Amino acid sequence: MTGAFENWYKRLEPAILIKVEDFHILGYREIKMSHIWSFLTEVKWRNVSPPSLHEGINDIMQMNIGQLMQFITTPSKKQVKQSLLDETLVQEVLKSDAD
Template identity: 35%
Template sequence: MDKQPLDEFKDQVRPAIVSKLEEFAILGYEEVSAENLWEFLKNKKWKKTSELSVHEVVQDVLALKIGDFMNYATVKSYKTASWYDSDEAKNLLKGLM
């Protein structure tokens, strides 16, 4: 099979992504978007792979477990969250001074 860069498959595998998002919604995770799912796959699952076959991409999408995605999303939110810059933190720190 012909291997291609990952982003070229995004539209071709959209039905698999939509199916996975519907599965997540049934499990109560309606807030997961197609972009979040694709980002997870690129950054974690395919981190060391730049090219795959379309069937490999579909297989990885359909095999994805919600726990794996939520672990990634939780760690990412901790890394990017800047609570100290929030208004709540500033008000709290102001009260301590």
């Protein structure tokens, strides 16, 4: 958890749990509280100070599954892209050593 938001987690935990249960009802059973918390701290509140309690709860309740799934899957896409770039770089180095 990021420093400024550590105290907020306990206060917002009931709202996060409700949202997780909402997503489970919709069939997204793999969603965890940590996914929602990471989305909030890394995306929603990235460049702002911790919101007031009612703003934080509103942000949680207004979150939709599309936003969350995009957040969850984006790092893996970046890792795959980086892996392909690394592999290409290795091939270029090996090719230049062979020449």
